Amino acid sequence: MSHGISITWHGHSTWSIHTPNSHILIDPFLDQNPVAKSKAIDLSPTHILVSHGHFDHIADAASIANRTGAQLLANYEIASWLEKNHGVQNGVGMNLGGSIKTAFGSAMLTTALHSSSLPDGSYGGTAGGWLLEITAAGRPSTRIYYAGDTALFSDMQLIGQRGVDCFIVPIGDLFTMGPSDSIEAIALVNPKLAIPTHFNTWPPIAQDPVAWGHAVTEKTSAKAVTPEIDKPVLLDS
Numbered sequence: 001m002s003h004g005i006s007i008t009w010h011g012h013s014t015w016s017i018h019t020p021n022s023h024i025l026i027d028p029f030l031d032q033n034p035v036a037k038s039k040a041i042d043l044s045p046t047h048i049l050v051s052h053g054h055f056d057h058i059a060d061a062a063s064i065a066n067r068t069g070a071q072l073l074a075n076y077e078i079a080s081w082l083e084k085n086h087g088v089q090n091g092v093g094m095n096l097g098g099s100i101k102t103a104f105g106s107a108m109l110t111t112a113l114h115s116s117s118l119p120d121g122s123y124g125g126t127a128g129g130w131l132l133e134i135t136a137a138g139r140p141s142t143r144i145y146y147a148g149d150t151a152l153f154s155d156m157q158l159i160g161q162r163g164v165d166c167f168i169v170p171i172g173d174l175f176t177m178g179p180s181d182s183i184e185a186i187a188l189v190n191p192k193l194a195i196p197t198h199f200n201t202w203p204p205i206a207q208d209p210v211a212w213g214h215a216v217t218e219k220t221s222a223k224a225v226t227p228e229i230d231k232p233v234l235l236d237s
Contacts, residue, residue: 005134005142005235007166009227011035012056012201015168017144018232019134022046022104026130026146027057028064035201037230040064047102050074051148052116053081053124056201062086073100073107077125081118096128105135110159112150114176131159142235144168145189149198152181160189166235167191167222170198171212172205179212186220193235194222 008016011033017024025045030036033056040060048070050058058078065072065088072082076093083091092100099108108131116124129148135141145159146168167189170176176198177185186194194216199207209226216224225233 006232007144007168007195007235008232009195009197009229010038011229013051013149013170013198015146015197016043016045017132017134019104020136022102024049024104024132025064025070027051027148028060029056029058030060032059033201035229041067044068045070047104047107048072049107049130049146050078051112051129051146052114052127053078053118054116054149055119057149058119062088065090071102073102073109075109075116075125075128077123078116078118081122081124085120096126105133105141107132110145110147111153111155112148113153114149114151131162131164142166145191146197147185149176152177152185154188156185157188160191164189164191166193166195168195168197171196171207171209172199172201173207174204176205179207179215182212183215183219186216186222190220191222193225194220195225195227195233 015026023045024047026049072091079091079093082088094109110129112127112129114127116127118124130146132144144166145164171182213224
């Protein structure tokens with residue numbers, strides 16, 4: 001599956017994906033993240049992906065993009081807002097269902113059922129998730145589905161039909177689906193590996209990832225991984 005691909009949880013819903021030639025940073029929320037160990041200055045991605053406009057997913061996107069020159073992918077409204085208000089020059093505005101070729105392979109902006117407003121209260125477009133296809137010459141591709149902040153929805157099964165190796169799924173409840181619905185989502189997507197996100201940042205979204213992992217094993221065919229902050233997980237070959 002992987003061929004040198006690792007994923008690292010930085011707390012909340014911030015993830016790094018390292019491929020042989022790229023560092024993909026998803027939803028950067030570091031400097032004001034109460035559980036993060038890394039700070040924005042510590043990360044130098046080649047690509048930044050933003051799922052929606054809420055502060056806890058976009059807080060450090062502009063500072064990292066402007067410092068590193070990373071290509072930033074987001075919906076059109078967010079990409080335009082970051083350019084206008086924060087001078088981000090290397091942004092690409094997209095919309096749901098659209099995909100783009102990248103240095104690591106391709107990225108598709110997928111549907112998510114969630115709200116999206118920007119930190120200043122302006123319209124943040126439609127919330128989304130990301131389906132990443134990571135490719136390298138002579139190697140099988142790896143598909144990673146980051147669901148973003150979302151409720152359970154049945155069309156996740158259509159995304160799963162593409163063949164998902166790793167599914168990053170929210171379990172915190174209250175603002176996203178909770179553990180029970182996440183198990184249903186895993187069953188729909190049918191990934192090889194399932195990893196939880198958007199939990200244990202603050203008390204309202206506290207969850208037991210070990211109990212969740214046991215439920216994944218009992219009720220789905222996926223392998224569950226309970227991540228530790230800043231500890232890379234190497235995807236199995």
